[in-house]
Amino acid sequence: MQHHHHQNSLGHYPSPPSHQQQSPAAQPISTHWQQQLMKYEETMRTARSPHHRARASAMASRGVAKSAITITNPNKPSEEDNPPSPSLALAVAIGHPSSTIAPSAEPVMRPAAPRPPENTWTQLDMGGVNIKSIPPSSGLFSFTFLTCLYLNHNALTSVPPEIAKLRHLDLLDLSGNNLTSVPPEIGMVITLRELYLFDNHLSTIPPEFGTLHRLKTLGIEGNPIDSNLKAILQKDGTPALISYLRDSCPMPVQPPPRPLIQINPHEPGMETFKVISYNILCERAATAKMYGYTPTWALVWDYRKARILEEVTDSKADIVCLQEADMGQYEDFFSRRLAELGYEGVYGAKSRYKTMQDSDRRLVDGCATFFKKDRYQLVESHLIEFNSIAMQRQDFKKTDDMFNRVLGKDHIAVVVLLEDLVSGTRIIVSNTHLHWDAAYSDVKLVQTALLLEEIEKVAHGFAKYPPRPPDTPAADDEDSVGARPPPPTYADGTKIPLLACGDYNSMPSSGVYDFLSTGSLSPTHPDFLSHTYGNYTSEGLRHKLGLKSAYTTVGAGGVPEEILSMTNVTPGFRGVLDYVWYSPGNLILNSVVGEIEKMYLEKTVGFPNPHFPSDHIPLTATFTVKPQREISIPRPPPVFS
Template structure:
């Protein structure tokens, strides 16, 4: 679609009206319609307010096209195995939804000039967002770009009515703002089904604050000039299944957006993984929950403790280290599958002179490289990442992911792509059917006995001349 068209001349064509689909030409600055018997109301708009005003009028008056077909689930296990899991009480499954909802402050006509103004309004979009979340009925819901006011006034209350409780933090600049400004700061939220899971702890990871604590970063100019000015965060929830005692670590993040700062994204994701590893090992040291009280205790004066409500007949799991705990790391990573961020998360290591560091200096990261032992895989990787999770006229691609610890989790199914035929007729998101410029991604997992996590790939040996200068 010619959405970047700046000039269009339709002189002397005997046109009596203009199709409302011209409203998709959101960058059009000059429209020549002289010499046409076009209806007076359209002429008046151009004469009074110019071409952009006419484009906006056509865009907002355009009939709503038909909705796309429902996105289909893609299964990684066969029908027989799915039925067997459904009938086996020992099978433990859970689902995760990840969604950048496009906060109200960022949804401006300047950025989304192709979106009808009524479809850009928060009151319209929030209802569609909530409907999407509720329809999937996921156990864990990870949202990015949730502003402080909407978390407290809308999502927390609305999702409570569907059995969810939440964990939320706004971005770091929240601390330095007035009370009225704080309401508009966005952050990350994790919701969980409170009937099935107990929140044990919650953690905020402020990337700039964690970076400041590292001794190897203190003399790094690039850290001060490029990383510390960004206020991105991650939120981590430590949870336990009320039925089985299985522990879960759910991390939700939103990395920096600018493609010119791929080095900053690498640093942010490295800090995130290091903190998750520390949190996981601490969580593993917590004592297991007590088994359920025996039947002889029923009716006695004994009052069960919070740890004695395990409804499962099997004993709760014991975790010898953090790598045994099921881990989910999801969010808007603003990084395509070919990026260093994706490579690091999926392989466990990248060399110190990786091109995405852009020759900047970040302490041990650029002298020794990055490594982790979480054994992460993208939920969609086995079938191929989605063609897009973010769709605007200037970009179309996958940048949102659900990562999981492959040593103790397997993927059952993932929510598939948007119908390609529908996308061919769409300028970008948001629109009447998709309330954010991102798609939600959803995956169902099953917990399985843990195996030893893979060792991080040893750092490659490079000639001294090829290593990043430190």
């Protein structure tokens, strides 16, 4: 196939006539298309010679020492005793590679852009060296630190899908080849800002490119491209074309259900229950600016809330813990729809709602806990406002860090005290959402310590409550009621089954995780960031709740391993932030819902997407209540003033 060179320039377009009435053929060229043609002319004029950009960079930085390595033509791999020509070199360019598109400052989005691994060079120029093919096994795809890759003006007829491994590319130039198609996997490289496909044989653009929401320039001139796609780019520019591709992309294949992982078998006749914990991504946070890779229709709240409700109902959970549920949606949707399904709910909003008008406070998010009302009765509920509790601590009042770092964070927890209507078993359920910023690991530690202290106080009081009187049996149910064991009593709060669910915004390597799982933390732990928080940083952290993560198992050599590799899935982060902590002293973990299929995740830029309505995934676990071996003497009921 002969190489296709499309001759076109601004000079080939007639100037618009001076009179106001213009024929359609003589309409002025849009600014977007002018930029396209200017870049096309620049690329075709300057980049046909081998390693043009590397040599230009070397000239621009003459006199300054630069790192350079030799690059071998993938079609002619060299032996160790036959080194390649020094002319096949890579040079690190200074500044942005494009002379017409300047880098733009962009606000930090919730799903932060992935950062490339550190390396002494990040740009590779393999342009104009007559490369005919790049094998999928090429070492090129191991250079994951690359930010710019030039493969222009070669003889490529295809590009392998493995190019998607270069997840940190800012610029990719495939101009001047013999490509009739480009791999849709390029849509996984969402860091791209410039993608040049000039002078090929492309008739269309893969709809998967719709995820490239950071792309500023898509160069398509010199291709027999689909007229509809070209018209969008000519009129409204690259962002408009990317939006069109994103929203018209076919629905991806549904992944298989997440597997159920059995931990301990359930014994017949034992009391069991199921819990689901889920950060649902509140409506106001799910914007195209924050999640530009997600189809617009899949970000719409009406679509997402239906999928969230489907996740909850399909779980058939007895207890439901939702984070990032805003007040309006709790009142208008979740409380009503879940009530229809037999749930009762308790809600707590972040502290800021107290200072807002009614219309604004409905947008404030918080934590919502639901329970099956034919299974449990609500004894008490507690709203824990971390900044308010911190203000009351005498040892905190002398620290500037408390005022400067903790008080401005209005995160909360909702703690409910439940009692089984049949057995009388008590359960404490905590539902929380901690601060998100990794630069405030000290604040997360303080919030966690405050939470566990409050849980211990609540549990201690709950243990003193007398057992619930048995229900009056029906006439035809006397035998079964007579055989029913008496309700349990609790010597202290640690004997009551406990769940501590939520989005802790902390990875398993964090101080928060260490503290929750071990019961203590050194006052000099690095996550305190050398800040001062009274007794916490003079004596360390302690709790007596004996917690364990439901998603942690014992691996080889007794080393704990996480069952899930990620609970939060965005382009810039894939990792575990959400947990279901439980008290193994009085609960047996039976099963958890496992990972999303690996193959599906490999082809997914991030969540939310059409199948997963939040950037977090739900955690679901089933427990058995351990029978009490000893029945303590009931304590007198508490005296209330």
